[in-house]
Amino acid sequence: MAKITVDGIVYEVNPQNNLLQECLSHGLDLPYFCWHPCMGSVGACRQCAVKQYRNADDKIGTVVMSCMTPASDGAIISIADAQAVKMRSSVIESLMISHPHDCPVCEEGGECHLQDMTQMSGHNYRRYDFKKVTHRNQNLGPFINHEMNRCIACYRCVRYYDDYAGGKDLAALGAHHHVYFGRQEEGTLESEFSGNLVEVCPTGVFTDKTFSEHYTRKWDLQTAPSICTGCGAGCNTTPGERYGTLRRIVNRYHHDLNGYFLCDRGRFGYGFNSSDNRITEASLVSSHADEKGVRKPLTQQEAQRQFDALTAGDVVGIGSPRASLESNLALRARVGVKNFYAGFSAEQQRCMQAVIAINREQGLHCPDIRTLEQADCVLVVNEDITNTSPRFALALRQAVRNRASQLATDARIPLWQDAAVRELAQNELSPLFILSPQGTRLDDVATETCLSTIAQQVALLSAIANTIDASVGTAATDEDSAEQARRIAAALISATKPTIVSGISAGSEALIHAAANVARALRKHSVQSAAINLCFAMPEVNTMGLALLMEEGGGTLDEALQRLARGNADAAIVLENDLSLRTTPAALDAAIAGTDSGSAVWVVIDQLHNSFNARAQLLLPVTSFAEQNSTFVNYEGRAQSSHQVFPADAALRPGYEWLTPHDPLSPLLTTSETILFHSAQTLAAFAGAEKLLPPRTGMQALMKSPRQLHRYSGRTAMHANSNVHESKQPTDRQSPMAFSMEGLSLQKDSSLLSAAWAPGWNSNQAISKFQDEINGELKQGCKGVHLLQRTLPPQSAMAVNPAKAGKKGTFVVYFIDHIFGSDELSAKSPAITARSVGPYLCIGKSEATALGLHQHGLARVSNGDHVVELPVLIRQRIAAGAVGIYCGAEINRHLFAGSVSVAPVHEDDNVLARSRQMFSDLIINDSLINNSEPGRS
Amino acid sequence: MNIIASSTSRPIARALTAEEKHEIDHEMTLYPDKRAVGLEALKIVQKHQGWVSDESLMGVADYLGMSAHELDGVATFFNLIFRRPVGRNVILFCDSVSCWIMGCDRIKEHISNRLGIDYGQTTADGEYTLLPVPCLGDCDRAPVMLMDGEQHRNLTAEKIDQLFAQRALNKEASESK
Amino acid sequence: MSRAPFDIGQYRAAGGYGSVEKMLKTMAPGDVLDLVKNSGLKGRGGAGFPTGLKWSFVPMGDNAPKTKYLVVNADEMEPGTFKDRLLMEGDPHLLLEGMMIAAYTIQANTAYIFLRGEYLRAEKLLQNAIAEAHNKGLLGKNIQGSGFDLEIILHTSAGRYICGEETALLNALEGKRANPRAKPPFPQVSGLWGKPTIVNNVETLCNLPGIVNYGIEWFKGLGLGADAGTKLCGVSGRVKNPGCWELPLGTPIRELLEHKAGGMCDGYALRAFLPGGGSTDFLLPQHLDLTLDYDVIGKAGSRLATGTMIVLDDRTCPVGMVGNLMKFFSHESCGWCTPCRDGLPWIDEIFQRFEKGGGLESDMQVLTDHLEYLGPGRTFCALAPGAMAPLGSALRHFRDDFHDHIHGGGCPWQR
Numbered sequence A: 001m002a003k004i005t006v007d008g009i010v011y012e013v014n015p016q017n018n019l020l021q022e023c024l025s026h027g028l029d030l031p032y033f034c035w036h037p038c039m040g041s042v043g044a045c046r047q048c049a050v051k052q053y054r055n056a057d058d059k060i061g062t063v064v065m066s067c068m069t070p071a072s073d074g075a076i077i078s079i080a081d082a083q084a085v086k087m088r089s090s091v092i093e094s095l096m097i098s099h100p101h102d103c104p105v106c107e108e109g110g111e112c113h114l115q116d117m118t119q120m121s122g123h124n125y126r127r128y129d130f131k132k133v134t135h136r137n138q139n140l141g142p143f144i145n146h147e148m149n150r151c152i153a154c155y156r157c158v159r160y161y162d163d164y165a166g167g168k169d170l171a172a173l174g175a176h177h178h179v180y181f182g183r184q185e186e187g188t189l190e191s192e193f194s195g196n197l198v199e200v201c202p203t204g205v206f207t208d209k210t211f212s213e214h215y216t217r218k219w220d221l222q223t224a225p226s227i228c229t230g231c232g233a234g235c236n237t238t239p240g241e242r243y244g245t246l247r248r249i250v251n252r253y254h255h256d257l258n259g260y261f262l263c264d265r266g267r268f269g270y271g272f273n274s275s276d277n278r279i280t281e282a283s284l285v286s287s288h289a290d291e292k293g294v295r296k297p298l299t300q301q302e303a304q305r306q307f308d309a310l311t312a313g314d315v316v317g318i319g320s321p322r323a324s325l326e327s328n329l330a331l332r333a334r335v336g337v338k339n340f341y342a343g344f345s346a347e348q349q350r351c352m353q354a355v356i357a358i359n360r361e362q363g364l365h366c367p368d369i370r371t372l373e374q375a376d377c378v379l380v381v382n383e384d385i386t387n388t389s390p391r392f393a394l395a396l397r398q399a400v401r402n403r404a405s406q407l408a409t410d411a412r413i414p415l416w417q418d419a420a421v422r423e424l425a426q427n428e429l430s431p432l433f434i435l436s437p438q439g440t441r442l443d444d445v446a447t448e449t450c451l452s453t454i455a456q457q458v459a460l461l462s463a464i465a466n467t468i469d470a471s472v473g474t475a476a477t478d479e480d481s482a483e484q485a486r487r488i489a490a491a492l493i494s495a496t497k498p499t500i501v502s503g504i505s506a507g508s509e510a511l512i513h514a515a516a517n518v519a520r521a522l523r524k525h526s527v528q529s530a531a532i533n534l535c536f537a538m539p540e541v542n543t544m545g546l547a548l549l550m551e552e553g554g555g556t557l558d559e560a561l562q563r564l565a566r567g568n569a570d571a572a573i574v575l576e577n578d579l580s581l582r583t584t585p586a587a588l589d590a591a592i593a594g595t596d597s598g599s600a601v602w603v604v605i606d607q608l609h610n611s612f613n614a615r616a617q618l619l620l621p622v623t624s625f626a627e628q629n630s631t632f633v634n635y636e637g638r639a640q641s642s643h644q645v646f647p648a649d650a651a652l653r654p655g656y657e658w659l660t661p662h663d664p665l666s667p668l669l670t671t672s673e674t675i676l677f678h679s680a681q682t683l684a685a686f687a688g689a690e691k692l693l694p695p696r697t698g699m700q701a702l703m704k705s706p707r708q709l710h711r712y713s714g715r716t717a718m719h720a721n722s723n724v725h726e727s728k729q730p731t732d733r734q735s736p737m738a739f740s741m742e743g744l745s746l747q748k749d750s751s752l753l754s755a756a757w758a759p760g761w762n763s764n765q766a767i768s769k770f771q772d773e774i775n776g777e778l779k780q781g782c783k784g785v786h787l788l789q790r791t792l793p794p795q796s797a798m799a800v801n802p803a804k805a806g807k808k809g810t811f812v813v814y815f816i817d818h819i820f821g822s823d824e825l826s827a828k829s830p831a832i833t834a835r836s837v838g839p840y841l842c843i844g845k846s847e848a849t850a851l852g853l854h855q856h857g858l859a860r861v862s863n864g865d866h867v868v869e870l871p872v873l874i875r876q877r878i879a880a881g882a883v884g885i886y887c888g889a890e891i892n893r894h895l896f897a898g899s900v901s902v903a904p905v906h907e908d909d910n911v912l913a914r915s916r917q918m919f920s921d922l923i924i925n926d927s928l929i930n931n932s933e934p935g936r937s
Numbered sequence B: 001m002n003i004i005a006s007s008t009s010r011p012i013a014r015a016l017t018a019e020e021k022h023e024i025d026h027e028m029t030l031y032p033d034k035r036a037v038g039l040e041a042l043k044i045v046q047k048h049q050g051w052v053s054d055e056s057l058m059g060v061a062d063y064l065g066m067s068a069h070e071l072d073g074v075a076t077f078f079n080l081i082f083r084r085p086v087g088r089n090v091i092l093f094c095d096s097v098s099c100w101i102m103g104c105d106r107i108k109e110h111i112s113n114r115l116g117i118d119y120g121q122t123t124a125d126g127e128y129t130l131l132p133v134p135c136l137g138d139c140d141r142a143p144v145m146l147m148d149g150e151q152h153r154n155l156t157a158e159k160i161d162q163l164f165a166q167r168a169l170n171k172e173a174s175e176s177k
Numbered sequence C: 001m002s003r004a005p006f007d008i009g010q011y012r013a014a015g016g017y018g019s020v021e022k023m024l025k026t027m028a029p030g031d032v033l034d035l036v037k038n039s040g041l042k043g044r045g046g047a048g049f050p051t052g053l054k055w056s057f058v059p060m061g062d063n064a065p066k067t068k069y070l071v072v073n074a075d076e077m078e079p080g081t082f083k084d085r086l087l088m089e090g091d092p093h094l095l096l097e098g099m100m101i102a103a104y105t106i107q108a109n110t111a112y113i114f115l116r117g118e119y120l121r122a123e124k125l126l127q128n129a130i131a132e133a134h135n136k137g138l139l140g141k142n143i144q145g146s147g148f149d150l151e152i153i154l155h156t157s158a159g160r161y162i163c164g165e166e167t168a169l170l171n172a173l174e175g176k177r178a179n180p181r182a183k184p185p186f187p188q189v190s191g192l193w194g195k196p197t198i199v200n201n202v203e204t205l206c207n208l209p210g211i212v213n214y215g216i217e218w219f220k221g222l223g224l225g226a227d228a229g230t231k232l233c234g235v236s237g238r239v240k241n242p243g244c245w246e247l248p249l250g251t252p253i254r255e256l257l258e259h260k261a262g263g264m265c266d267g268y269a270l271r272a273f274l275p276g277g278g279s280t281d282f283l284l285p286q287h288l289d290l291t292l293d294y295d296v297i298g299k300a301g302s303r304l305a306t307g308t309m310i311v312l313d314d315r316t317c318p319v320g321m322v323g324n325l326m327k328f329f330s331h332e333s334c335g336w337c338t339p340c341r342d343g344l345p346w347i348d349e350i351f352q353r354f355e356k357g358g359g360l361e362s363d364m365q366v367l368t369d370h371l372e373y374l375g376p377g378r379t380f381c382a383l384a385p386g387a388m389a390p391l392g393s394a395l396r397h398f399r400d401d402f403h404d405h406i407h408g409g410g411c412p413w414q415r
Helices: A019-025 A082-095 A113-121 A156-164 A196-200 A264-268 A300-310 A325-335 A346-359 A369-373 A390-399 A402-410 A418-425 A454-468 A479-494 A509-525 A543-551 A557-565 A585-593 A655-659 A672-682 A698-702 A764-770 A830-835 A845-851 A909-920 B018-028 B034-049 B054-064 B068-075 B097-101 B104-115 B157-176 C008-013 C018-026 C029-039 C051-056 C084-090 C092-106 C120-135 C166-173 C202-206 C208-222 C253-260 C294-299 C318-332 C338-356 C361-373 C383-397 C399-407
Strands: A002-006 A009-013 A049-053 A062-065 A076-078 A144-146 A171-173 A180-182 A206-208 A236-242 A245-251 A282-285 A295-298 A315-318 A377-381 A432-436 A448-451 A498-503 A532-537 A571-575 A601-606 A618-621 A630-633 A638-642 A811-816 A840-844 A858-862 A867-875 A882-886 A899-905 B089-094 B128-133 B145-147 B150-152 C069-074 C110-115 C151-156 C197-201 C230-236 C243-248 C270-274 C308-313
Touching: A002 A019, A009 A019, A019 A049, A049 A082, A062 A082, A082 A113, A082 C338, A082 C361, A156 A171, A156 A196, A156 A418, A171 B068, A196 A206, A196 A245, A245 A264, A264 A390, A264 A830, A282 A300, A295 A300, A300 A601, A300 A618, A315 A325, A315 A557, A325 A543, A325 A571, A325 A630, A325 A655, A325 A672, A346 A509, A346 A532, A346 A543, A346 A557, A369 A390, A369 A498, A369 A532, A377 A390, A377 A454, A377 A479, A377 A509, A390 A498, A402 A418, A432 A454, A448 A479, A454 A479, A454 A509, A454 A811, A479 A509, A498 A509, A509 A532, A543 A630, A557 A585, A571 A655, A601 A655, A630 A672, A840 A845, A840 A858, A840 A909, A845 A867, A845 A899, A867 A909, A882 A899, B018 B034, B018 B054, B034 B054, B034 B068, B054 B068, B089 B104, B097 B104, B097 C308, B097 C318, B104 B128, B104 B157, C008 C092, C008 C120, C018 C092, C018 C208, C029 C051, C029 C092, C029 C208, C051 C092, C051 C197, C069 C092, C069 C166, C069 C202, C084 C092, C084 C120, C084 C202, C092 C110, C092 C120, C092 C197, C092 C202, C092 C208, C110 C120, C110 C166, C120 C151, C166 C197, C197 C202, C202 C208, C230 C253, C243 C253, C253 C308, C318 C338, C318 C383, C318 C399, C338 C361, C338 C383, C338 C399, C361 C383, C361 C399, C383 C399
Parallel strands: A002 A076, A315 A571, A377 A432, A377 A498, A432 A448, A498 A532, A571 A601, A601 A618, A811 A882, A840 A867, B089 B128, C069 C110, C069 C197, C110 C151, C230 C308
Antiparallel strands: A002 A009, A049 A062, A049 A076, A144 A206, A171 A180, A236 A245, A282 A295, A282 A618, A630 A638, A811 A899, A840 A882, A858 A867, A858 A899, B089 B145, B145 B150, C230 C243, C270 C308
């Protein structure tokens, strides 16, 4: 620790940091633009000027940029010094000379860092009376608006987009006061993390286009701390609501997980919430003879009555990896453990058992996302994380830069000197190895991408493990693989934080064990070092939660379907689950048909209409993540609370409310809290989960946290169009939050921090006021509860069964995931739909030529029993002998798992033109598509 | 506020000529990082094509395996990379301080009147483009301009007239051949 | 410069490359460093930083990075500066010889010449000279059996004043936008492609062969005052005989202006002059007896900088002259830091208004505010502070002229 003096007051600081960061960490108001907690300093904007004195006798001092000056021990600075104050106000005056006076119509207004800093710097009179510089804007696609006239040229956008997130299609163009931040030609921003520009831009150049559709000022949004439901990473979000509709999602800082950034699926994938697909009322297929088969709407009371009546007998309950823990628990409680079945496919369930066991094994460590960023050697096993757990991919882009940090440390360049570190390290990157059946979006920073099928990957992993520890795995059979295994093993061994990242997308248990065996071999090899990082991405928000629940008993989905097919149940309750995605049509049809002696009544509780729940007799509408309190368990086994943002329409209820029989005599409400508390007491897998609940003592026990900012407007009048009498605010009896402006102010208690705000800090940058230090832990609040403990002793390597080879003349199938489209719910959001493509087949160039397939033509894909015609994407980078299928919402992947044969289909020009159009929207790194060579330069 | 520039047809990368590739390949041997060749490659293309079109820019980016966006960031930074078509002869006219003291404004007026173009414009026949340039390092013989690789010094209105008259004559002669 | 430069035969016949032969045979890199350090040679590019001291920050020895670079700053673009072009067109081998000495001293095996794109003749001559030197075994592997390798690569720029700033130059050479880099780290530690790099001006390097050949005392003896050696000094503007001369440092300015440049043209009187290019403060006739020394001119409130003098006569508008410079600096700002990017165009607008008429008394306050706001330490690099030098001194010396513009409805001068 070092000490610095700021305006006569001594502060303890970390001398590794710069003065700006330390001043902000200590809660001082010092304006800035180009600096960012995750991106360091470049000294461009000159806004953070302070006066620095050489020593106590120096009364004159020098104006320095605090972001470019180390917080060295003994430094004496002044923020209040007149010259420094004047410098800062001059900078603002400059920045404003071409800035439009459009705050009233600017979507940044009210949460604009530029507004905040202008106020803070005291600039309030315009002396510049010449013409402003103006620019033309670009159409950047369905996510982001572009309004260049507002630009203050802080360079944050390109530093974030290109330098931090690895984007290639946003650049600083032109020079002097004509610098322009945009694309070489207009078009959709390609990065999967483009949405963060909205928050990185200190003013309104880049704003959220989906938000524009139904814009509301920040202060008029009702918000609550929420969890992203786009995948199983558990990123923290703040959804905002007004007039009963979800308006946008922004990042909510979580120290261990998402930090300051989200992926575009998470940010823009909320639109399904108010889509036309939403199930808005309960309905029942009539069984009366005269109107048989007609679906009729029900009131909530009727629906509840019908539900109870229909499910009074022998009931099968099928849970869901995308439903809250509480709803799954409630279903399990309602039907009993022996009637409770997992809502994921059998192969996923097997994978999850393996993953949970590995996550309980000592000597291995499941890295949070921040830890992923710190890895100095990464092996990605099969999982296409950019598309399945995108926030991991952004983290790995930081991990490869640890080599640069190391070089900078050696050269005594402070790590916050962002440009200097990059200039020093140039193209030097930490090792990143990717095993994948096709080229990935991370290939540009990968040391090596080994294009390989699952079977080949299992063999290679086995060889890597064997190279590290000869008693494990099997040596490679050919010299090329042996050499490859040696390269990867050597890099892992020499790393101090070796990290293996995989997932369950492939549904291959063998692959999970093979990946774990490498970690085990590493653990054995370097006994003294810290635990080996090994994690598995989860496809859905609560995959891990449901898998943990299944540890406490219950059957597989296959068992449920077989039981239903045998007619061994009166009813089936399916919780928030489209079973057509989980199994083959035949298995599902059989289950629905039952036997001649009787078939079950199907009750489906869900958010969106789909082909499966159209077949349910009773369909119950359920609240979305934003309309209910939930607990979700992420890939680490970290349970986190997601709070209700706004009251849903009366017809909608949370799953756990539908499922919990209401006892009118009991004074106690069944709430998400009571369900969670009960399960924490009774189920070993959820021991400790009660720590998520709000404290029962202190102010929080007496007062609620407001969901509305103190400037929330129109409350007394917003419903005056329907009733001039001011309606009572909805009360929230279920959670520690209130649908109101009243309650505990953030400055008193920020344990439930949705929208950060502090006096003078209206933008998201206010978050620094709630951190113990910049980019540090939040001072208050719960980071979640880890449900998985390392209770199992280190295991020796598991024997891995090699995957079966395909039949001759067939191709091994791998399934492709897309960030926009592969997630069931977000795919139904208009902005995401605009970025999605339909199903297609991916094939290598030589295979395509041999078969007579052309680029963007049609192919007939067959597994013997089932045939589908798909547009063809010929890729350069794909494992030999493999074909990829992207299923979209149209193709059932369970039909084509294993191997398929492929044949060309004659296509007409219309088909070609259509698929060409479709593929032109697809963003993948492939030289056949966009002519750029993948791989490190 | 939302003036969105809309492009009807997206430009497609132009395949570089063998000559261009050959020269770029040579440059690649001189630098340890292919990114460093970007500007050189643009100059090579400009030498052959007269200017750098979107198609050429994308062609260079493809050839070097770099992002066209990044390359355009470099291209648009520098004064001597022409991202719009220019005339067959580019007049780089020094408007810097020594030339200004020596009355370059009047010479520039004279050229503008004679050719009918201002800075940044090209004559209708596509013959000349007039651009300002900051200091050509010939200040002791100001005013100065650079045309066709040749520096013209101690400029006067008469000299300008002679120069363009001579060029017109030469052109006629070469066309009649 | 009409005479063809020496080819390598003529150059060697006149003793050229003798210093390299001497150095490779008899001197270790450390010896050369000491020699240059003790010679008192200061950088001739503008800043006047001691050359040997600059070199001494390059890591040397077995633990130093193997790859190092020498970069020649031949991006001469300072308004009114025309000295490096003369050297390169007149004696390209002298530059190569100097480069070999510098590269050997820091043990760099690759050297780039970063040449202004507009210097087409210099480009041809240098390219030719490099080929000649290569053919004679003065470049390439194991030069003259010394074990020292050196390749010299000529890079031509595409026009940006900021590339003359050494770190912006490095970015340009790497193929990036030529924004300057933060210092520290200095290029000597992390320069071109992150490797230790020295950036020296053409004229600086051309001093080296003489120092190696004839030694410290000789070099120091060349100077008449405190500074060692000679300096290329130029005069442009309304003088009888504008041109560029090599003069001993310490020569009185009067000698340069009145004897070498022949004094003012008939009918013109000296009003003021910028002693070292567009980024220096105006000096007045009363300063003519000062000597061309870095410190002497510094004490008078200006800088020797490039040593090329721009003369303001009594029939040229000082406001227009400064306005011309402001337009230049405004256009040549790279756009990286706020004060320079947004401050200079404002100043430019004000000068245009002075010229056309409509200038306001309050504009003077805006200009005065910008003097501090764009001053040293406030901006990312030295471009804007350089621009403030002529502006600040003009506001001091020519206040009446500004007043006339504001209250006379535009520029009162008939030009």
